[in-house]
Amino acid sequence: MTTTTVREATVGLLRDTGMTTVFGNPGSTELRMFRDWPDDFEYVLGLQEAAAVGMAAGHALGTGRAAFVSLHSAGGVGNALGAVFNAYRDRVPLVIVAGQQARSLIQLRPFLGVDEPTRFPRPYVKLSRQPERAADVPAVLAEAHRVAMTHPRGPVFVSVPEDDWDAEAEPVQHRAVRADFTASPEALAALAARLDACARPALVVGPGVDDESALPQVLALAERVRAGVWISPLSGRSGFPESHPLFQGFLPPVAGQLASRLAPYDVVVALGTPVFTYHVPDDAPPLAPGTELFHLDPDPAQAAWLPTGTSLVTTLRPALTQLAAVVRESGREPPPPRVRPEPVTAADRLTPELVLDELHRRLPRDRMLVEEAPSHRDVLHARVPVDRSGGFLTTGSGALGWGLPLAVGRALADRRRVVCVLGDGSAMYSVQALWTAVRHRAPVTFVVLDNGGYGAVRALGRRIDIDPVPGTDIGGIDFAGLAASFGCPADRAERPDDLGKALDRAVSGLGDEDGPHLLHLKVAGTDGTLYEPWAR
Missing domain, CATH: 3.40.50.970 (Thiamin diphosphate (ThDP)-binding fold, Pyr/PP domains)
Incomplete structure (x- = not known):
C-alpha cells in the first residue's frame, strides 16, 4: 500500500x-x-x-x-x-x-x-x-x-x-456491513399464532419503523390482521399514515393513561419503540390485565429493561416480511377510526388550534414537517396529520434546541422545503442556526408560536399543583427582528385577520430555491391539558 x-x-x-x-x-x-x-x-x-x-x-x-x-x-x-x-x-x-x-x-x-x-x-x-x-x-x-x-x-x-x-498512515478501504438480522422462524411463528388467535390486536409504532424505512411492511401487517395502530409516546419520527382508517392516535407518556389506551386490546405488538416512555410519575402498572405485549427491536439493551412482555431482538423489515407471510388474513372487524377535531371557524385571537388548522390547509402532502413546540405538540398531532414515511421529525428525547438546526440540516440533505414549527422557548436554544440557513440558502420555513414562555413546563407544574412556576416567563423577544439581523426574511402576525396572508407568503408562496423564511406568531397560552389527548 x-x-x-x-x-x-x-x-x-x-x-x-x-x-x-x-x-x-x-x-x-x-x-x-x-x-x-x-x-x-x-x-x-x-x-x-x-x-x-x-x-x-x-x-x-x-x-x-x-x-x-x-x-x-x-x-x-x-x-x-x-x-x-x-x-x-x-x-x-x-x-x-x-x-x-x-x-x-x-x-x-x-x-x-x-x-x-x-x-x-x-x-x-x-x-x-x-x-x-x-x-x-x-x-x-x-x-x-x-x-x-x-x-x-x-x-x-x-x-x-x-x-x-x-x-x-495507511489508506483504509471502505467496506460494507450488511446489518439486517431477524428473529428465529420459531419466534415469529409463535407471534403469528397469537395474532391469528387474538380478538383485538394493536400495533405500537415507534421511531425504528421510520429509521428502517419499514412502513410498507407495517402497513401490510396492520391491514392483514386489522390491527389498531398507535404511535409510541413522544416518538421523534413518523411511522404510520395518520389519515389511515386503522390509525388510532398517539400514546401518552403517563403509565395509567397509556395502559388505559391499550386496555381494549388482548395482543399488542410494539415495533421499534421502548413503548414505556414516561414523563411524569404514575403508580399504574405498565399494561392492564389481559393485554399481552410482543416487542420487536434491534437493541438488546432495550429488550432487557422492558418491564413486561416478550421481546424479539431483530431488525424490523425482514421480521415483518416473514411475519406477514405466515400470519392469516383476518376477517375480524377493524377498530373504528378516530374522530378528528372540528376545524376552528372563527376566533378573536391567534390560538394554536387556529394556526395549525390554517397551516394544514396550506401544507403540501409531501412537505417535511419538523416540530419543537412542546406546549402545542398534542394540538399539532390532532390537526396536522402526517401521511408519508419520513415526513415528520421532532425531539424524541427532550433536550431543547434540536428542532431549528435539525430542520436546516434536513433541508440541506435534498434541497426540498421544510416547515419547522417552533415554540419561542425552543427557538432560543439554537437560534444561531438561522445564520447557517441564510448562508447556505436552506429552504426552511420557520413558524414560531410565541406564547411568552415555557408553556409545557407551566402545564406540568399545574399537573402537580405548582402554579405559578418561576423562571417560565420569557416574553419580549422580537423573533422577526432577530431573524432579520441574521439576514433571514421574516414576517409577524398577531391577529386572525393577518394569519392567512402571512402563512401564504411563508408556506405556500416559497419554493425550494427561495431560502429560509421566519414567521413570528403571537399565540394564546396553553390551557394545561398536556398529555390529555383530544381523542381516545
Whole structure:
C-alpha cells in the first residue's frame, strides 16, 4: 500500500462513505485537519456546537447516511452534549471527531487539553475512542462509521490529537456491513399464532419503523390482521399514515393513561419503540390485565429493561416480511377510526388550534414537517396529520434546541422545503442556526408560536399543583427582528385577520430555491391539558 498522511487517508474514507458534507465549529486543535481542504467537500459552519450536531443529524436523517461532525476540544464537546444525547436516543448515525492537544503536550495538562476524552460523551455514544497511535486514526474512524450505521444506529466519538493529522498512515478501504438480522422462524411463528388467535390486536409504532424505512411492511401487517395502530409516546419520527382508517392516535407518556389506551386490546405488538416512555410519575402498572405485549427491536439493551412482555431482538423489515407471510388474513372487524377535531371557524385571537388548522390547509402532502413546540405538540398531532414515511421529525428525547438546526440540516440533505414549527422557548436554544440557513440558502420555513414562555413546563407544574412556576416567563423577544439581523426574511402576525396572508407568503408562496423564511406568531397560552389527548 502507498503510505500517506492521516489527513489524506481520512479524506479518502469520508469520500468513500459519502460524508463529504462536514458540520462543525473549528478551533486550533482541528486546524491541521483542514490543510488542502478538498474542492468536493462542503463545510457547514454552526455558530454553536449543539447547532452543528443538530444540523448534522438532520442531514443524516435526510440522506440515510452517517454525517461527519467536527467539534473543538472539551469545550466544544461540552456545548454539544445535549444534541449528542438527542442523537443517541433518536438513533441518528453521526461520526463525531473532537480535537485534542498534541500528543507531546497531553501529559503536561496543556491549554485546551482534554482529560480522559473518551469518558466525556459517554454513555450517549455507541463507541468512544482516542487512537493509541496516530497511524491508527483512519482505521478507528472506519470502525466508528460501521458502528454508527449498524442497528440500532447512533452517534460515535473519536478524539484526535491535533498533530496526528500530519503523521503517516495507511489508506483504509471502505467496506460494507450488511446489518439486517431477524428473529428465529420459531419466534415469529409463535407471534403469528397469537395474532391469528387474538380478538383485538394493536400495533405500537415507534421511531425504528421510520429509521428502517419499514412502513410498507407495517402497513401490510396492520391491514392483514386489522390491527389498531398507535404511535409510541413522544416518538421523534413518523411511522404510520395518520389519515389511515386503522390509525388510532398517539400514546401518552403517563403509565395509567397509556395502559388505559391499550386496555381494549388482548395482543399488542410494539415495533421499534421502548413503548414505556414516561414523563411524569404514575403508580399504574405498565399494561392492564389481559393485554399481552410482543416487542420487536434491534437493541438488546432495550429488550432487557422492558418491564413486561416478550421481546424479539431483530431488525424490523425482514421480521415483518416473514411475519406477514405466515400470519392469516383476518376477517375480524377493524377498530373504528378516530374522530378528528372540528376545524376552528372563527376566533378573536391567534390560538394554536387556529394556526395549525390554517397551516394544514396550506401544507403540501409531501412537505417535511419538523416540530419543537412542546406546549402545542398534542394540538399539532390532532390537526396536522402526517401521511408519508419520513415526513415528520421532532425531539424524541427532550433536550431543547434540536428542532431549528435539525430542520436546516434536513433541508440541506435534498434541497426540498421544510416547515419547522417552533415554540419561542425552543427557538432560543439554537437560534444561531438561522445564520447557517441564510448562508447556505436552506429552504426552511420557520413558524414560531410565541406564547411568552415555557408553556409545557407551566402545564406540568399545574399537573402537580405548582402554579405559578418561576423562571417560565420569557416574553419580549422580537423573533422577526432577530431573524432579520441574521439576514433571514421574516414576517409577524398577531391577529386572525393577518394569519392567512402571512402563512401564504411563508408556506405556500416559497419554493425550494427561495431560502429560509421566519414567521413570528403571537399565540394564546396553553390551557394545561398536556398529555390529555383530544381523542381516545
